[in-house]
Amino acid sequence: MMDDWTTLGYLASAVLFILGLKRLSRPRTAVRGNQFGATGMLIAIVVTLTDNAILGFEWIIAGLVLGTAVGAVLAVRVQMTAMPELVALFNGFGGGASVLVAAASYIEAADLATDTPRLSAAAGLAALIGAVTFTGSLIAFGKLRESLKWSGFKGMQVVSVVGVAAAVVFGVLMVADAGNALWIWLMVAVAAGLGVLVVSPIGGADMPVVIALLNSLSGMAAVAAGFVLDNSLLIIAGSLVGASGLILTQIMCVAMNRSLLAVMFSPAPSGAGGPSADDVYAGKVRSTSADDVAMLLEAAERVAIVPGYGLAVAQAQHAVRDLARRLEDRGTQVVFGIHPVAGRMPGHMNVLLAEAEIGYEQLVEMDDINPTFEQTDVTIVLGANDVVNPIARTDPSSPIAGMPILDVDKSGVVVVIKRSLSPGFAGIPNPLFAADNSMMLFGDGREAVVSITKALQQI
């Protein structure tokens, strides 16, 4: 069916995707890598358009124009703080496209009676994985925008199990009764429901894992569509994406010391059993003011700033940049300590700080910055909580026991900028806030940092 030129063109695309991914994983070559990927995609599209199987171009041109316009507008207008939800949305669209491709092929094969068990089974898998990716990503999109708070209902795990069983039944029926288009739509409906059920209860700090996993699934949906269409490029490119998404998922799980199954099926770790917030905090929390913090910073030689999701919520990245620059002008050394799962997607903090033009060499990874906290005079924790909770080191019964954390408590003074003493995602109190060398600066992250910078100017 495919002629030799098409096959060779697809081979060129596959090679460009491989080289592109390789280059995307090195800072020096990342821009080039992305261009390689885009070039590979362009070749794939052009080669396909010249393929003999394409007879009419009206629908194609309409789709290409519409999709290009929408994609470009979204990509150019998005704020960097909204990046996680945009990635989730794009991801969902990719999954949705795979569902539609599988459905169109399945229906066409049914009409022409060219269906084979292999085509039907692959279409079933593509519909299942693609639809889970589509609705799962849309739910993740809503959660990341914080416009969706719903986290499911009691007994939804039972419903999910029933849904999985139904998906298996419809998959079998798609193969056994391949002439009937009804089955693939039932499969899509059940899978769409499953995507909602699986992602809804997950939230907060587990979001980076979910985003990475959905990314992997969108690749797997393309693989399944490749088996439907007998297309080598879809299989290769989809597998590459599936594998890279799995690796990111793995990195995120290790950084939280949780297994993927724990993230998926026991979403909210409960804080029950540990000491209550009152026991930990009573009478021991010291509150401070922007002026006092400025005095501390004025005398410091080395300052570490540890950002968390609160930085993104407060849109404080530019204010933090101004503070860091002011300190550097005074000869103070400033570094940023980045926890791998800080934020709502892998690498979230790095993107935000880069947007604020904070030098990439100032962002220090957890393993590199931890040994230096003892030589750090002041550490500012901005909107982070569980990732700096020393209980992860000390209390083996705590829900976050064993999770790698940033050892900010070892620095001379810790200033925690936070709205209140409310717990983080893990739902447990943080003894750091009550430690002898800690003080709390309550308030909005951005306003607090701006006040500190102003106070520094007046010293």
Added chain:
Amino acid sequence: MDLLIAVTLFVLAVFLGVELITKVPPTLHTPLMSGSNAISGITIVGALVAAGADHSTFTAVLGFAAVTLAMINVVGGFLVTHRMLQMFGPKRRRDTSAQVSKASSADGAETGDGRARVMDVDR
């Protein structure tokens, strides 16, 4: 394509993907994710065939919707990745190294060479 050959391609490509991506610095986690996400829009190839196969209006409409969704994924994904990677490039450095970095990147600022050099700083 023989089913076994297709399965072989799949398994080998997964192993290749794993080898390619291990040891990615955290700074690149987000761009890598959005870039690979754009590559998963490769399903556009199948969408084009479905939209142009001229089988029935219904499958053509399905194909049209698939082309649109996949194209949003592809164009948006590569563009947004490019935007992010640009931010990791050289910025107006205010410290003492600003002059040095400006001077050294003056020759290659437009070609991306300057960016590449500055991004290599802590590797």
